[in-house]
Amino acid sequence: MDTKKQNPVAVLLGLVADSKGEFTEAVIFAIIGVVAGVIPYFAGAKIIVALMNGIRNMDYFGKLCILALAAYICKVIFANASTTISHSATFKTLIHSFKNDFKAL
Structure with missing residues (x-):
């Protein structure tokens, strides 16, 4: 009995x-979602450093807060899009795999 072992990566x-x-x-x-999710932390760190240095410019803080909010919104959008796309592709792959398995029966 000469059976060939298939490479699991090739099968996937x-x-x-x-x-x-x-x-x-x-x-x-x-x-992209992960990178966007890190930006609010850097903005927060810049705000803390500015406060510790005695900067009281509200325009500066406002811009950093808007940057943090925009980055967080991008993080949510891209993370949700990624999850939706990967799940739909996974279900499509599973359906295709099941159809092939049932054809073999």
Whole structure:
């Protein structure tokens, strides 16, 4: 009995071949969401440093707060888009896999 062992990575790549673009898009959106999620922390740190240095310019603080809010909104949008895209691609891949498995029966 001569059975060939298949490479698990090759098997997975074969399963996701139809949705590879969607998975790539989901990963890119997730990375953008993570980067956007870090920006409010830097803005907060700049606000703290400015307060400790005695800066009382409300325009400066307002701009940093708006930057933090905009970055947080981008984080939420891109993280949710990434999750939605990856889940839809995963379900499409599972349906395709199940159809192929049932054809083999």
